[in-house]
Amino acid sequence: MHQIISVDLDGTLLSPENQITEYTKKTIQLLEKKFYFILASGRHHIDVLQIRDILNIQSFMITSNGAKVYNLNNELIFSSDLDEDISLKLCNIVYSDQDIITQVYQNNRWYINNNKIENNFCPALTNLKYQYFDLDNFKFTNISKIFFTSKNYKKLYNIEKKIINCWSDKVNISFSVLGCLEVISRKTSKGHGLKLISNLMGIPLDHFISFGDGMNDEDMLRISGKAYIMKNADTRLKAALPKLEVIESNNNNGVARCLNRMFIKNNNILKKYRK
Template sequence: MSYKKIKAVVSDLDGTLLTADNRIGAYTRKTLKTLHEQDIHFIVATGRHYLDAKYIRDSAAVPAYLITSNGARIHDKNDQLIYRKDVDVDVVKNITAMLKDDSSITLNLFTENAWLASKDYADTDKYHPDSGFTYQLFEKAAAPAENVAKLSVSHPCGDYLAKLEKSIISSFSGRANIYLSTPTNLEVTAAGTSKGQALQIIAQRHKHKLENYMAFGDAMNDLEMLEMSGFGLIMAEGQKRLIKRLPDNEVIGCSADQAVAEYIQKHLL
């Protein structure tokens, strides 16, 4: 596979493209601008809500597709919605019922225009320093079940959440995609929904082959897009579970050092 055949670059945000202060660094912005000038598509693929990801993409001043909520939404470079897939209503209802009496977890729902959270977060501002995107509190007993792009469960104890992951997979495998995006955050999207599946939709739109795509990620919700792309690069701080699943994929530097931009500069520009 030749770097010269690359048609598009796709990158996760947190732990990948963004620096430690949750912004796109100046070196990365410059790199993405040059990438655009060379007619190579850029695609953001994130678990974040569309409204949040759009602000981050716009701060780079580069046209880009947005794959958000782990593939549940795709917006084109002009912010037109071209794909959406919600979590099955029964799955949302049953997971919410399963967790409604567990006061130790925080339940999050991404609806079309909002992020709903069952408890306050102490440090949410640091993840959204410029957009100001934030949650609205809701009662788990009154959780909406329709138009949910993504459901996530947060818990400070990784072991506790790992046990919960097994329980949810046991009950809903085949009816939903379930990821530990971090050791303390479990995410649920519709069955068959992933960043990789969304990337395939974009590639087909442009009559591209995914073997001519370069992807960067760090977590299990990046697994499919890293598997499906011709070049799937894993960040140095990537989840051990991800690195174990993809032992042949190259591991690059750290997001704090803008390693995605460095790799693009070295191999594509």
């Protein structure tokens, strides 16, 4: 019997315009009466909290790819930051390269080194206000995530290789989307967050249903009792998990349609919202 639904946000629950559709919102609100929800995202806690409030539900939150995990009461139950020395070295890798934006989540702040829009700079649906950081005056403590965004994918792949070669035993690294390479502590991941919540609630992982589209969702999808991949997902995720069912894209309310088919079906309340 499934009891917990875990869902990624960008590329999965959110539309391509970074919105929660009314159909998705109403579907999740109906299901909240029967299931616990987990919002599992690479986004900062402040952003995930905003999306949770738009949905108007209680939920667990796995944020910054698992570096911060919150319970149903918005209380921090797990935190794992990058080592200070590793953070310093990561920020130095391509700091001067204008084709890449180096971005940092530190406590409740968001730092960047340049704001070139063409480098996939700014996600929509965020309350965070960025600040610039300078390598010479920045304290590299309490950093939950460092990420690199660019439309020069070759450069991002080269960064990934370098980080793996140097610090594979100290960090987890993954692409959330093609142009965003994310680095967190080796001690955590979205899958690790699911295990924490499983232990906390006394609900085995085979009672979890998960949805995702990026490589940062892979371990979460692997350990869940039932898991689905979005049609618009990274091709490498589909190749890594070939046995999982591929559902409609986030452009077509894929998560809500799947949940409706599984648990709600012909509910008249939803018909007027469904496109």
